[in-house]
Amino acid sequence: MTHQTHAYHMVNPSPWPLTGALSALLMTSGLAMWFHFNSSTLLSLGMLTNLLTMYQWWRDVVREGTFQGHHTSIVQKGLRYGMVLFIISEIFFFAGFFWAFYHSSLAPTPELGGCWPPTGIHPLNPLEVPLLNTAVLLASGVSITWAHHSLMEGNRTHMLQALLITIILGIYFTLLQASEYFETSFTISDGVYGSTFFMATGFHGLHVIIGSTFLTVCFLRQLNFHFTSNHHFGFEAAAWYWHFVDVVWLFLYVSIYWWGS
Numbered sequence: 001m002t003h004q005t006h007a008y009h010m011v012n013p014s015p016w017p018l019t020g021a022l023s024a025l026l027m028t029s030g031l032a033m034w035f036h037f038n039s040s041t042l043l044s045l046g047m048l049t050n051l052l053t054m055y056q057w058w059r060d061v062v063r064e065g066t067f068q069g070h071h072t073s074i075v076q077k078g079l080r081y082g083m084v085l086f087i088i089s090e091i092f093f094f095a096g097f098f099w100a101f102y103h104s105s106l107a108p109t110p111e112l113g114g115c116w117p118p119t120g121i122h123p124l125n126p127l128e129v130p131l132l133n134t135a136v137l138l139a140s141g142v143s144i145t146w147a148h149h150s151l152m153e154g155n156r157t158h159m160l161q162a163l164l165i166t167i168i169l170g171i172y173f174t175l176l177q178a179s180e181y182f183e184t185s186f187t188i189s190d191g192v193y194g195s196t197f198f199m200a201t202g203f204h205g206l207h208v209i210i211g212s213t214f215l216t217v218c219f220l221r222q223l224n225f226h227f228t229s230n231h232h233f234g235f236e237a238a239a240w241y242w243h244f245v246d247v248v249w250l251f252l253y254v255s256i257y258w259w260g261s
Contacts, residue, residue, distance in 0.1 A: 170212035
């Protein structure tokens with residue numbers, strides 16, 4: 001940073017925004033091809049190029065922040081604002097699913113039998129797997145907080161242990177939800193109940209997978225001594241994201257599994 005007189009990060013020209021946009025185009029076009037013509041070639045190509053772009057782009061960001069010293073306190077502040085705004089956008093994303101659910105369930109139409117759950121739908125028991133999943137995610141919220149405090153105190157061993165526990169709990173949650181999907185007596189095409197249930201819980205499951213991947217990358221970075229007690233925004237962002245996933249699940253559990261059943 002000695003060659004410039006300010007603390008801001010002037011990003012070098014990068015090919016990744018272009019490859020990211022092209023890979024997104026390939027993925028959406030590939031989805032259309034898969035839905036209409038049962039051909040997954042374009043979709044596979046889009047997913048592969050998207051994964052490569054993500055790996056290389058984030059590799060560059062890690063290099064800039066950890067080894068090149070570009071992430072000064074002012075740059076970190078901007079990154080924090082960016083992460084907060086991203087999480088707010090995610091809140092509105094899930095708000096759409098909750099809106100659809102409550103719009104349909106608070107005043108069920110005659111076509112649904114005038115009741116909720118609709119006639120013919122046998123919902124899952126909220127006191128079985130969904131309750132276990134709630135306990136698993138709440139426990140992961142405790143362990144990620146433990147990991148964060150251990151990192152701030154400079155306790156490397158405890159931080160790694162707590163982070164590993166969080167990742168294992170995230171994987172366990174995903175496996176439980178996958179097994180639950182196999183047990184349901186209804187599908188995504190079973191009217192508004194099926195579509196709102198699987199869209200809301202399915203996208204939450206996707207966020208758990210993304211969050212688990214985020215935490216796994218932080219675990220590998222911590223093994224390589226990338227974080228210090230006062231310079232660890234990469235981990236902090238992952239922890240914020242994980243807490244967001246936790247809170248969304250509580251709303252999902254109370255609304256769709258418990259009240260909605």
